[in-house]
Amino acid sequence: MAAIKLQALAEHLGVELRGDGKRCVQRVETLERADDLSLCFFGDRKYRTELGVTRAAAVILAEKDVPLCPVAVLVSANPYLTYARAARLLHPEPAVTGGIHPSAVVAQDADIDPSAWIGAVAVVEAGARIGPWVFIGPGSIVGAGCHVGEKSRLVARVTLCAGTWVGKRVLIHPGAVIGREGFGFAKDGQRWVRIPQLGGVRLGDDVEIGANTTIDRGALEDTLIADGAKLDNLIQIGHNCSIGENTAMAGCSGISGSTRIGSNCTIGGAVGMAGHLTIGDDVHFTGMTLVTRSFTEPGLYSGAIPAMPNAQWRRGIARFRHLDEIARRLKGLEEKLDQTNSEPQQEPE
Amino acid sequence: MAAIKLQALAEHLGVELRGDGKRCVQRVETLERADDLSLCFFGDRKYRTELGVTRAAAVILAEKDVPLCPVAVLVSANPYLTYARAARLLHPEPAVTGGIHPSAVVAQDADIDPSAWIGAVAVVEAGARIGPWVFIGPGSIVGAGCHVGEKSRLVARVTLCAGTWVGKRVLIHPGAVIGREGFGFAKDGQRWVRIPQLGGVRLGDDVEIGANTTIDRGALEDTLIADGAKLDNLIQIGHNCSIGENTAMAGCSGISGSTRIGSNCTIGGAVGMAGHLTIGDDVHFTGMTLVTRSFTEPGLYSGAIPAMPNAQWRRGIARFRHLDEIARRLKGLEEKLDQTNSEPQQEPE
């Protein structure tokens, strides 16, 4: 790791330095573990004690927090973003060295840029096109006719099924399966007959796909993950779904076929969506929400019962089963009371 | 892709053609993208505008929709099933060419039919039997003593743990893990001691297993997936479960150990079932339902709170926590009112 002077760092990040610009930082670290070559981030006043005694060389923080910091500061309007950039500068992605590992199995007619790396026991099938500085990690499978755009990384053991299209700077984590033939069947009496799935999957630029996440290919048209969308681990995306730009999905969510999600949405963990829905831009769902209808208005939506002591929950559920009856009885009471109250006024007659 | 005359197609499918039988189709396509070699499907009147202007050669549809269609029609009592068959005819599964890729690792005593294909960097362990026209895709692992029946396909990177039995025409998608030693432990004080899992997994004929789905082996007897059952992606099936014939499960569901599900059930996405339950035939659960008891009567069952605006949800949850108290207060009011109403009648005394 090379060290960088704070003055140069501040200029690179476009933020103001208050402190000795000739001091160096070499890595990012927590406030507690920092030493005199460490750069830290402060964004939550819960950690002000740690900030007060940090031995870091410098801390990235907001203007309002400057008085709390005993060491040099990099003052940012968006400290977390500044930290992201600083951390990437100090800890760059490993450079890709072009070549093909001798144990990789590459089809003769695959078109592999010389700057790309094909890792150990990886498989690249017929007609695949691998762009510049692409990293195909060990054990990955790039199916026939796939396209992988420049600087994309398949970390390890990724499966791209035939015909998958991957944009630039896409990051795909181990175990992800892109382009599986989706879950489409017609009924023949009680038997299920598979509908051939002839569409593909198209991942835009700067997309991220988590470990063991699965994205099914479309039936006739493509399943789409738009530029900048970020999907966490163990997510299922059904055939013909479309996920909008910069939409972020936390782990364990499942989206049924043909549902279209807009841009700049956030989908909490383990959210489940029915099929054929339309979710607008800037729509947000909290974790474990069941989505059974379209939501086109921006906003925050929720379902699910948060944890409570089991005995309380049991009583609540028992009542929930009779909620309709409870509501009817309440209405009945209201009517009865209205009648009771109106009767006395008739008494004088 | 070979073209097929509409007359021959109609005969093959056993449906009535209305239009020029000498015209050809070559592929299935959406109504909007169809050209004069395309065959389409129409099943939802939401798309009647697209149907009205389609340039397809022919459309598969129901009798009642014939008047809406400007081109040749294939009239079917079950248009979607007819479409499934037509699509498979026009887009057949790739044929399997027998052989073993040089990079595959195959045990000497594995019994591999000459018509079967063992793909790149696949592993076939001791005593495994691979039937005719089986396709073992790249990176798959077939454990010791496994059986894979004829025409089954392990698409890629599938793991069959030792002793797994796979029927005929089974389709297993990438990343699936069949036959993992299930989650069984005895307690020794606070420590967990593993119960050896000595059963296996048996997949019937025409079963389909989705990407990254996991099916655990039985403790002593086998975990069973019956003929024609279809499992989507990211599903977990615990040890000693049994899934009945033609039962279909959508993605992200989890079934705890020793639960038995009947035939012709449909399990929505992300359904969770407790262990040791019995679910009858023709039982259906909507998505994200929690199943904590047996359901033996056919029917549709549900749980889970569908999404609503977060503020409304918060108020609802706050009340849910006091639902038992609300019900008691309601009962109290009813009694009070009964008393109040009966008192005036006593006044005259």
Place this chain on the structure above:
Amino acid sequence: MAAIKLQALAEHLGVELRGDGKRCVQRVETLERADDLSLCFFGDRKYRTELGVTRAAAVILAEKDVPLCPVAVLVSANPYLTYARAARLLHPEPAVTGGIHPSAVVAQDADIDPSAWIGAVAVVEAGARIGPWVFIGPGSIVGAGCHVGEKSRLVARVTLCAGTWVGKRVLIHPGAVIGREGFGFAKDGQRWVRIPQLGGVRLGDDVEIGANTTIDRGALEDTLIADGAKLDNLIQIGHNCSIGENTAMAGCSGISGSTRIGSNCTIGGAVGMAGHLTIGDDVHFTGMTLVTRSFTEPGLYSGAIPAMPNAQWRRGIARFRHLDEIARRLKGLEEKLDQTNSEPQQEPE
């Protein structure tokens, strides 16, 4: 399989034998399928009929159940634990033979104990250290600088990302991904900018990780899975989480980043936890519970609505949406009735 005399077995297990100590058992079996070389377990009186007619050589059971058993008994205060040990004795883990499969790809500077096995098409990257009697199953990937402690088993197709630390006697099932770069981003306008994830993952001794489970590396510090913790299949553990000793998690659960779970907890299937929570020791959650706040008191906690007939559920949900209004109306009625009841007392004035 070698046979063992009941007398020797009882001594090994430290339990009392009642019956002929010279008889042998060779394997564990169900009560129904047992023959005269079988050892069985009885723990649930639901199976007393099967016990009454079993042909097993011997049955492990509790003192109170001895009268029900027609054959030799091994009487244990914890029959299931005794069974676990007996089953492991009769069905030992396959021994590990040291060596490296010729198809494995092992970095020159990897430090591999001669007693360890590196399986077919496995990859061991630079600087990895593999301890004695470790089993690296086929298709597994051990990233640069990983440590795998003695007697640990990566069953097959496991991915350890760079720098992962694995203790002793750890069992990792196929498809698991340990050490993926976690889901951390800063916002730059609408775009997400990745936060480099520079911590690692540390698995303690005797940990078990299920098939296709994913555990993300920490942002700066390590994600920790403590000694004896057992994780089932398809679980997601976010970055910087900590799972305590002997805590067991059932399948399909997802834990968001920086949540700390104590020791001796049980987490039911498909439980979802928000991030940055603290869960104490001996806290238990039933299946499909949503955990949105910290729980530090030991106890059993629940959420989720169990399945009910769809029509009943629909009515209940419709009322749930108005639960706040229902509660307000109830309060209104109570006040009205209080007033009504107090009014008559004022009438005499």
